Amino acid sequence: MADQPAPVSSASLSIARHGYVVSGFPVRGSGGGREGGSRTGGDGGVGCVRLDYDGVVLTPRFSDAFSYALRAHAGQTKKGTAIPYIAHLMDVTALVLMHGGNEDEAVGALLHDAAEDAGGRPRLDDIRQRFGDAVADIVEDCSDTLETPKPPWLQRKTAYIEHLPQVSASTRLVSAADKTANVRTIVADFKSIGGKVFERFAGRTHGTLWYYRTLADIFLRLGPVALARQLDDTVRELQRLTGIEGGIARPDPTCRT
Secondary structure (H helix, E strand, O other), rough: OOOOOOOOOEEEEEEOOOEEEEEEEOOOOOOOOOEEEEOOOOOOOEOOOOOEOOOOOOOOHHHHHHHHHHOOOOEEEOOOOOOOHHHHHHHHHHHHOOOOOOOHHHHHHHHHHHHHOOOHHHHHHHHHHHHHHHHHHHHHHHHHOOOOOOOOOHHHHHHHHHHHHHHHHHHHHHHHHHHHHHHHHHHHHHHHHHHHHHOOOOOOHHHHHHHHHHHHHHHHHHHHHHHHHHHHHHHHHHHHHHHHOOOOOOOOOOOOO
């Protein structure tokens, strides 16, 4: 069974078209914008306010998910680095929100790797109980396996590619954000350390490029359109950097797992 997440504050986020407002912190008096929820402590007292600027409103459930993700991935780092893994989850969640995601999708983004990398089926069941079916479905459909040990790399990635056209638009949004964040990181690291960056990945250079090129093409066809274009541009940049442009054939099944 998954660990209990640490207690979190009741802070919430209101994401507006031109920025964001963090609410749920002590306030006094009145401020601008439209307020929802309630303020406690009497006139001019200290309490909690919820703000809505005609964007998606993130409730304490989002804070709970962040705390849960932090605990689930405790001690994990991004491949080949000392960067805490939560940084990747924050990156993916930001992309989801910047491309119109709702709270379920944002929570799904925070938790999208929790079952695959931090607990398997029991973790997924716990997420479903805590955060609901919509979030758990995103997490399940973003996972290329719930097995331990994991099946061979090429088998998992091929199955994920074949599965992607059948998933919901919410899952595609989170998945596209995940892949965009991954490829952006690879591009940045390639510019720093060159081709050695691919030593982090089971697919090495050819397999990694094949996987992301194939996924970008699927997202361009099925959406989300704006994020798919961003992913496509980033994959193309990586292809230019490596000198491997155009279509890329599926790797040989003997690819390292």
